[in-house]
Amino acid sequence: MRFSVFLNGRTMSADADKQLIVDLEQHALLAGKLGFDAIFLPDHHFNGYMPVASDSYMFASYLAAKLPDMHFGFSVTSVPLHHPVRFVERINILDHLTKGKLLVGIGSGTTPEEMIGFGVNYKDAGRIAEENLQAAEALWAKKVEDEPIELHGFHKGKVLQRIAPGPYGRKHARLMPVAMKESSITRAAVNGWPAFIPAFTPPQIGGTDPISHVKKYFASYHDQLLAAGHSDDTVADALSWTTHSYQAVHLAETDEQAHEEMLRILTSYQEAIDREAAFNAKAESDDANKKTDRTGHALTEEWMATWCLYGSPKTVIGKLRAYQEVGIGNILCGTTTGPVTEERMAYANQTLRLLAEHVFPAFK
Template sequence: MHFTLYINPQTPGPEMDGAIMDAAVENAIRADQAGFRGIALTHHHFSNYNTYGNSFVFGAYLASQIKRAWLLMQVAVAPLMHPLELVENANLLDQLWRGRFIMGIGSGGSPLEFEGMGRDPALRGNLTEEVMAVANRAWEHKPGDPPLEYRTQHSSGVMRGRIMPGPYREGRPLMARASLSDHGWADAGRRGQPLFFGRSPVERVTQAMKVYDASLAEAGWSKEQVEFCKDWTTMQKTVLIADDDDTARQLIEEPLSNLHRLGQAAFAAYGAEQQKAVTGISSDDPAAFRKSFVEGATIIGSPETFIENLKRYEDAGVRHVALHINFGFMRPEITRRTLDLFIDKVMPRFS
């Protein structure tokens, strides 16, 4: 089994942003040295849900400091971006990471982020298709081709030159599909792309892997491509490891409460129904939020409990797990303890 460090630290406010980003860099370097396969960045704006905001710039900053791990974009929210800027940013990271870069594409959905960028979240599916159609044409555009004319609902123009830089890999950077639906899982298999998903209990993960594996097989991809896709198909889990189960359950209460308040603040202007449409649950019900998050999104406990739970996902066909260890304004010493226990006690059992 492979492991990625999923860097998505929330922030209580601007006075803590710098320290939280410093800790994120420190954790990324520690994970790389310990043999993690990847470092994953997320793509959020305005809501305090992601401290560094611009994941492409943050990824460029990490490039010279991470020696072996790959960079995963989990995920780029395509409808919030200009299509040519998306291509330019992806190519730059592909160059800086020397091809050790996989960009997942997702449609997002947070109304706070969409409103801030002047987008309608109800149209996110169509907007994603529009942006990616132009992006794909830009990757296919060669020097000497006629000018690239394009138009989406939020951008238009004529590109007479070329995208700079070109990608490190031939054609375009490696791409992945982010989805929580059967349709998305099957689509990733048809495209021969790794699948990024998370916040699912083991029963749902088992279903995802069956759909995805069947789609890969039906599409007729080579054995090498299938193995690559399955190695980089990544399930994301929020994790907390402590010396014993009782301590872990106690320590997660504070960050869970902080996450609940953060969700309430992010959706305050949009209502509980809008939050439920995006996240599947309303933060108006703290008990339901906690139950849904703990059961679907987390693995918590002692190293022994963590190993036992992780093996259930391994048995379901999961080869790669992205670990979200810094969440809900978590105290740095708790994050460090989780990472240390994982490296020392858990990783050796799966290497």
């Protein structure tokens, strides 16, 4: 089982952005020193909502120069907000900079406030994401001598030659769909790509039995992956990166200490969420941007059961055994969840060290 770090820290004011960037860089370097397999970055915009995520490709390229052996991933790129040409170009460049160690999570986005900032209506996001992904595949395949590719969807353009640079390997970097919709499961399986395996089924986002949802989505993805006729190496690679995500991971010496500290982390996190919700309410003032699902309060049993992993190393090992038995290859650990303060970073670094010293040996 692999372990990856999710740099999902927030700020609550502009004057905190500078220190957050420094802190997340140092946290990533510590993860590299301790033997984590990958650094994943989100793709979010505005309102202090994960400041480095406003251009996570740029931040990943900076970290890649300092961590040449590290894999890098995105959880997940909001595809409707990226012009297909820029999407393909940036992936190809980062594919070279990481020497093929790139995993590009893809999705249609979750936040109306972010959508309207880029002129996208929330109700159109799924359609635009599909348009963009089809255009991206055509752009990746285009040779100089081929006919021009014209984009006629939400994003427009005409490409006469080819995308430069070309991919690092024989094919373009691995994309990672979220294995919730049947079309996304099929896209991952047919291409031999890893997938994110959800722990809930909309419209309910959260619950006290996340493993049942993980088993359901993993089984559908796994069956299609095996049926696609890939080589054993392709299947093994895809499964080794197939990911279960935790928004908040926190370890301490005892279960009692971990629980107490997790409640402190989630109290600050919920304060940030409440502030962001006020702006989203303004974005949802028309029907084109209404959300159809809602995420529950972070301090409820349902939210914590779905999105959190916490406890002593022994307890965390026990919880992760169930996911190992399902076949999950990669655990994505949100170690910087919530507003990043000095105390929050101390908790985050404590978690990295306890994972590396006590949990890794049980799974590697």
